Amino acid sequence: MLVMHSTDFHAHHSPLGAYASFTCGRHGAGGGLTIAGRAPAQHPLTVGWMAGDVLHELPFNASADGVSLDNYAEEVGGVSSQVQRHILDGSQRRYGAGTDAWTAGNFAFRIYTPVWPLPDPERDGEALLLQRLLPAVVCELHYDNRAGSEDVDLVFALRPGDPVSHLLPAVAEAPAVTWQRQFALAVLADEGAESWVHWDVHEYLREHRSHRLGGLAGASRRIAAGTQGSLRLILAFHNEAPVTTGIDAKPWLSRGYPTLQSVVAAASQTYDGIVARCQEMDQELEQSGLDPHQQFLVAHAQRSYWGNTHLLDHGGTPLWVVYEGEYAMINTFDLAVDQCFYEMRRNPWVVRNILDQFVRRYAYHDTLCRPPEDAAQRAQRLTMCRDPHRLHELVPEPVERGLPGGISFSHDMGVYPHFMPPGESSYEISGLAGCFSYMTCEQLYNWICTAVTYVQGSQDMDWLRRNAGVMNACLRSLINRDDPVPSKRNGLNSLDSEACAGGWEITTYDSLDHSLGQARHNGYMAVKGWAACIGLECMFQHLGELKLAVDARDQAQRVADAVVARFDTQRQCLPAVFEGDHDSVIIPAVEGLVFPLQWGLTQALAEDGPYGALITILGKHLHAVLQPGICLFEDGAWKLSSSVDNSWCSKIFLCQHVAEHVFGMIPDPSSHAAHARWQQIGSADWAMTDQCTAGIGRGSRYYPRCVTNDLWLQSGG
């Protein structure tokens, strides 16, 4: 049993790769089924049991589940109902890796969301893949009435707010109610189990006849006094091709599940296997050696990851998509680079798939410009300016233009349901400063680091050979962003893409801290760039391109030297940005070290290795900043920047892994407890939330990226 600060929070419960969720858990907030939901459904949701005229239900509903018949007629001389609602205690919630379960007295409710590896459709065929993409969530309501003297009816009912359409024909094993051609609520055909449509739970249980005009999709089963039993449910999802624009793609699952009926039929046949897999997952996590708060964070992150996944079929080619939570951007590269550790342990092909999508459609080539040397000083109070007419007043003019740049990749591929034209993201626009500017240099690093992660983890040398040209282009582009003129190189990203058109480049930490509103001479970027260089060196060695390997290593050395030179020996730390007048310090200075750790390049991380000086000062930096009042909150939670209360959980988890496995600095258990509190209390309305401000979910909600905490499991806890 996990120790939790609160059980009153929402969670995704999602099939794999369907961009679908049955979200529930928050008290008084309802819940429900969505496809492409950017926020939890707020549909009235009744889960419980009825005995006599009393409905006992878990505390999901905000208000009484009343009948709404006023528009049709007034009931005169009819039977007024005397139903009472009793709200069950929702505090006995067990939140496992595969099972989310509530118990209240003799009643239990369990939601099963198995995760298993997805076979590579391009190499392993698709029969097993389609089984595992089954777009359904199965649940169970149980009542132990062995000591009871009164029959009870187990009840699950949902009011989706759209006309609930029909008892689904032709699935003998599982009668179902469907709505919007996209959703079904089905019951396994255990004796007495029913699914139905009505106005109201208690009216249905009195009448046992559906009324198709009612807006309530229901399921129920009588458990006789002296017995015990379950109401076993299938929540099925389906949508039909095509679902996206820009690229016309349909859900891959529609290749195996042509109709809602077929989903229900398949789920009813594999129900037991699903439950067994979830129990196995629960057990594995419990035995992982992680503390209870970490276990919660791992389970919670994984659920929201899968709720944002979508496997699409683009004319027979699989496209793997992870959406960006509430923002729904498609395969945002800032997320992909962090999620690849989780994915490599399960489905390396999805990492390859995303890399290929970026190469095929979302690569572009730019030229660069050189800002004046005092640019940062002159513009440092500027974080954001969206007026292109005033931009030139606020951002200094470049002193040189049209410098050779090179390949990079868009920030994202669009926003659901739209794939952007080739080379364009939905996020980045020209002619502004701050948020929404280009992230050209960082996305270049992201492609390199993700690609190296894929090659090192999969040993897929065929893929590497096919992408040798891209690797080469990446190295040239990376070095040009230091400087196209060899004599001017200092190891740092020093120029801006001309895509910015008067603005300048930003990083993924655009909204962390205004010190980080520029990519140039940025400490976080420098270490990530160093990792990219040693990764490229490794790739060129695999390819036997020894000259290029040397170029990459030389650039890595330049970066390392540059970073070491900026170390503030007095404060024993690195500044966040290496120019201008910034005094904030940040934990993500060490973030880039995760890559050599994953890649098995242990020599690069050794204090007595080729980059020992860099590693040594980064260790000192981390030690110096991980202090209360600097980068620790009072309760032990990590604080990414000394100057703001704004943090991303995904990045904290990743940096905790670096701290422990590069520097032997084991995070204090109080941090895990605090981060669990951020989710269970601070972000209770939204399932997993990445961006928290002093522990309150503020942005990046309903988010997939926090699976960076899978790194905790990779190293044995």
Add this chain to the structure above:
Amino acid sequence: MLVMHSTDFHAHHSPLGAYASFTCGRHGAGGGLTIAGRAPAQHPLTVGWMAGDVLHELPFNASADGVSLDNYAEEVGGVSSQVQRHILDGSQRRYGAGTDAWTAGNFAFRIYTPVWPLPDPERDGEALLLQRLLPAVVCELHYDNRAGSEDVDLVFALRPGDPVSHLLPAVAEAPAVTWQRQFALAVLADEGAESWVHWDVHEYLREHRSHRLGGLAGASRRIAAGTQGSLRLILAFHNEAPVTTGIDAKPWLSRGYPTLQSVVAAASQTYDGIVARCQEMDQELEQSGLDPHQQFLVAHAQRSYWGNTHLLDHGGTPLWVVYEGEYAMINTFDLAVDQCFYEMRRNPWVVRNILDQFVRRYAYHDTLCRPPEDAAQRAQRLTMCRDPHRLHELVPEPVERGLPGGISFSHDMGVYPHFMPPGESSYEISGLAGCFSYMTCEQLYNWICTAVTYVQGSQDMDWLRRNAGVMNACLRSLINRDDPVPSKRNGLNSLDSEACAGGWEITTYDSLDHSLGQARHNGYMAVKGWAACIGLECMFQHLGELKLAVDARDQAQRVADAVVARFDTQRQCLPAVFEGDHDSVIIPAVEGLVFPLQWGLTQALAEDGPYGALITILGKHLHAVLQPGICLFEDGAWKLSSSVDNSWCSKIFLCQHVAEHVFGMIPDPSSHAAHARWQQIGSADWAMTDQCTAGIGRGSRYYPRCVTNDLWLQSGG
């Protein structure tokens, strides 16, 4: 210019047969585009113009159209905007048959919704039909800046609440923004006209660059000082097959418009023709001779009718569907029978199409039961009982069961998006009394009356011959519902369908008055049944089935005699129900006379004709009840029942036509003014509303049926 009580009300603006609407007009309520909308969209909607930093807009928006960027970043050092909103006077609204137009100073906004006949797809091919099904609404914003010294930007912007996806490629004439793969906002490519996606109107006008993450779909065009000009818009709708369940049908329009692009392209090519047709419609209505309030009611009813229409393609077979407003039931027969007068003047084939659907899929055959003679007395306080276990306590047991019944038709065909199984409606259920019980006898009358209307209006004798067997079955079923035993027949519907299973049959006036909660011995039903008999007589004469014609005429005579016998000579009126202790009187006693009037059976309506006694007493009845305090409200509005304030506008319009054209009782103009007030003020939130309680829209909102007022035009006003 129409005289209106208020201009602050919603209206449907819909293409033909697309189940789509651009609904707007209510102040502070927003508006927007829907497909299959059961209520008006409530999206923020900006329509107006911007000059300097002031946005002048029509009063559609509830609140300022603010930027919502908080989730991404705080703007620091940026440019804070000083935009002011000025709400234009919305009172200058001209509500014509084809054009809904606002003017405010130099600004005008016009929405064009042409209505033209739809060619019969089964007889006339579909090229012209597809042109007329064009699923788009076109609009125009105009600004006369000839005397102005400052440029202004015309602006239309809508925040649909879903990710707005893209500038639609490949329609050179009309760049567009699309969302949900279903909607597009396009501008005709007049010089300087733009469509865009952004966070905010004034930011876009400052920047003139789209930001794809913004949730606002916008269009704008600069009108330079010293000039005048228009921003011409296309609001396009599209959805892909299939859209329904039960029957898998796709929109017919998808045969001609495979994509949103194709809709936009077609609308841009026919824009001028659309505007011209609307101007022609405006003029026709203005010259119709109807008074201004009647003109408003005609225009308003027609808009809501089309917003509820849907032409579906079921494997190549066209299915004409009219949904039931906020309830979205499919082809509710109670509506179809009233709408057929409107349809026969334009598209007789849709009437035939619905009749055929009822014969093919929604006919059923029943048996009958005989209630005890004192049933009405024993149960008269009962209007509604939904508990099947208690029904037998409240409804007397039949004294005879299993009597031969016959053919009838379901109340409806389902509720969007679901077509019910054959012979079942979504509305009717067994084992209850009151609302939601079966309407077996009335739907039989409805099929007969609609079929006769079709044959008499179209002279389609082929169709009649193909349906001779159905006509025959209908006559037998009708007579059996009086009594299977000839000697017991009294002309009235005296038995109940056993489909009711313990309850009894109701009528479409289920919720008008509890006196009307039974179909048996009901005065409204009797006159409608009489009309059905003389209609059948006429059909059998066409068919040369003279024996059957005599049977029908004999039954008509029995009905007429029965009704005449119940005339209360003291009060000079008919009771609503011919048994029990009811003292209410109702206008719809005369409703059935509309049929012989439409069928050209003038002899049947003559006081010196074969049914002269019936016509005479119905004239006396109408005269007696159309008195203040009985069936007139104080302001002159009609009141369908003396005992309640609940009325249906569609039925009032129909009965007004009967009053004038059968009895020469011309409705007082104060009634039209009052009924217009019910809509413009009492139902302002909902577009056309049928069911009003003392002038306030209460149910049957967003409703198609009020096109019964087209009868006013048929007779020359």
